[in-house]
Amino acid sequence: MEKRPLMNELTQGRELANQLKHHLDQTISPHTCEFLLQKILSSYENALSMLNTTNVLDAQPSNSYSSPHYNKKRKTMEKWSEQVKVCSSTMVETSPLSDGYSWRKYGQKEILGANHPRAYYRCTHRNVQGCLATKQVQRTDEDPSVFEVSYRGRHTCIQATQLSKALEMKKPKKEENKCMDRVFSFKAYKGGDEGLFPSFSFASTPIETEKLENLFYVGCDSITNNLQTSDSELSDQMMSSTPNSVTNSPFEDLNLDLDFDLDFSLDQVDFSVAGAEMLA
DNA sequence: CCAATTTGACCATC
């Protein structure tokens, strides 16, 4: 197995964690904090995915994900889950509970033995960009403010979310105080033979949880709506800007992501945002 | 009017 990409991801995660630690000594904006945390999580997830992909696909290179022989059956699609605990001092119009992607709900089901129904979401761009990522959201029995979120498949679509996040940092909104108090606690997730994936929960104060399931989806879109071009425009841009260069690697979205903002240290974020604005 | 959600029906798997 090629060690270097894995080392890079882990090193990146360590560096980001160090940055976060450094910034925690000072006053750090919630956006900066969230930004760093997201990057750290991405790095670790990326690294773990590499390990997992190697096991599942018998040491194929990472872009084997996109090969025509890649098994698209649900059984072999990447799967991981996390628990999200919701909190807020006030009920929020725009939920902070987005995971950076836009989802469309396509079903809901009562689950045997569970007190709460399970909601099914798929990527908004499924039809246009063929993105097969899905997720399931279900309120846990034990704590109604904790949601189990299961993801299946990686996003192969291009989302405007990274741009929006950058812009959010540039122009913080007033509702930032409503953001969840996020405390990450890593734990191993045993997904049977699916391998290990990180799971984390957002610790916070209790909240009225009515309709919060929907916020998992709405939150993202409400943030990104102003930025999102239509799918057709987006795909046109893809075609014209990156002809013959689409790899469909399982990590492509992450690579884009990393290329976009990790080349800048945190102190240079404003600079990168300026660039992002020009793109938008 | 269009797009997202709801919800019962249908399908696949065990």
Next chain:
DNA sequence: GATGGTCAAATTGG
């Protein structure tokens, strides 16, 4: 046959 996952027509909402 029971259960979970997806489809798609109907409904809702901006």
